[in-house]
Amino acid sequence: xxxxxxTSFTTLLLSSTxxxxxxxxxxxxLGALSQVAEQYLRDQSAGLPGxxxxxxxxxxxxxxxxxxxxxxxxxxPGARAWGKTTVxxxxxxxxxxxxxxxxxVSVLSQYVASAxxxxxxxxxxxxxxxxxxGDLAALPNGVLTDMAQAVGRSSTVSLAAGAPxxxxxxxxxxxxxxxxxxxxxxxxxxxxxxxxxxxxxxAAEGQVVQVRTSGGAILSGVAKAGGTVEVVx
Numbered sequence: 001x002x003x004x005x006x007t008s009f010t011t012l013l014l015s016s017t018x019x020x021x022x023x024x025x026x027x028x029x030l031g032a033l034s035q036v037a038e039q040y041l042r043d044q045s046a047g048l049p050g051x052x053x054x055x056x057x058x059x060x061x062x063x064x065x066x067x068x069x070x071x072x073x074x075x076x077p078g079a080r081a082w083g084k085t086t087v088x089x090x091x092x093x094x095x096x097x098x099x100x101x102x103x104x105v106s107v108l109s110q111y112v113a114s115a116x117x118x119x120x121x122x123x124x125x126x127x128x129x130x131x132x133x134g135d136l137a138a139l140p141n142g143v144l145t146d147m148a149q150a151v152g153r154s155s156t157v158s159l160a161a162g163a164p165x166x167x168x169x170x171x172x173x174x175x176x177x178x179x180x181x182x183x184x185x186x187x188x189x190x191x192x193x194x195x196x197x198x199x200x201x202x203a204a205e206g207q208v209v210q211v212r213t214s215g216g217a218i219l220s221g222v223a224k225a226g227g228t229v230e231v232v233x
Contacts, residue, residue: 026067028091030059033071037087037101040073044081049145050109050136052082057102066095082107082137107136111164112144118159123173124150129165142167172204176223184211184219186231197229 034056045052068091075087082105090098115130129147136143143164144150153170176182176199184197195213203209203223210220211229221231 028063028065028067028071030061030063030065033089033099034059034101036071036089037073037103040075040087041081041085041103041105044075045105045107048082048107048109048136050107053106053108055104057104059099059101063099065091065097065099068093068095068097080137081105105137108133109136109145110134111136111139112147112150113165114159114161114163116161118155118163120156120158121154123152123154124170126151132162132164139164140166144170172206174202174223175205175225176201176203176209176227176229178202180227182211182227182229184213184221184229184231188232199229 038054038056041054042052045054071089071091073087073089075081075085079085084102084104086100086102088098088100090096110131110133113130113132114128116128118124118128126147129150131147136145143166149167150165150170152173154173155165156169156171159165159169178199178201180199182197182199183194185194186192197211197213197219200210200212200218205223205225207223208220209223209229210218212218219229219231221229224230
């Protein structure tokens with residue numbers, strides 16, 4: 001009988017000790033983790049045009065995490081900080097754990113769209129464009145927010161009216177046309193010469209183009225405004 005009582009007392013004492021230890025260990029405030037993740041998204045989206053709105057998803061209230069003095073927010077490589085996204089918050093000490101929080105980030109702004117159908121390869125003029133309000137996060141990457149970025153360029157594909165204009169589908173106006181007579185400017189250490197040549201290809205400013213000199217030599221240089229090709233030795 002005494003042995004049974006002693007065993008019961010020992011079990012009760014151990015249970016009380018474990019319960020007391022669990023009560024004294026500080027637990028992590030889950031709301032603070034959501035704030036850390038939201039601030040991370042605000043920092044990442046600070047350079048975006050327009051008004052940024054962030055809606056954080058809920059964290060499972062049943063999570064029982066040890067308190068962390070410096071929780072750190074992060075995203076997986078290649079993840080976008082806008083649209084429907086996920087932010088991780090991790091702790092390395094005193095206990096190691098990681099929590100993933102979903103979020104919805106909208107970027108309300110004006111963007112450039114086609115006011116009329118645009119034909120592939122035709123130079124774009126201001127009358128063909130219109131500014132439209134919308135959520136940039138719901139659009140493809142590289143959507144233009146300034147008409148000046150599109151005027152004078154041409155689209156590499158035909159676009160229907162109302163289509164957003166992206167930087168990756170626009171081609172700059174050529175400054176050198178195939179077959180055009182150009183002036184080749186060569187420079188190097190202590191010398192600078194120029195000569196007449198004829199362009200073999202078409203190039204926008206800053207692009208590399210090949211030219212053929214009057215002597216038949218083929219050179220590669222950088223196309224410049226005014227029909228000039230710069231060759232650096």
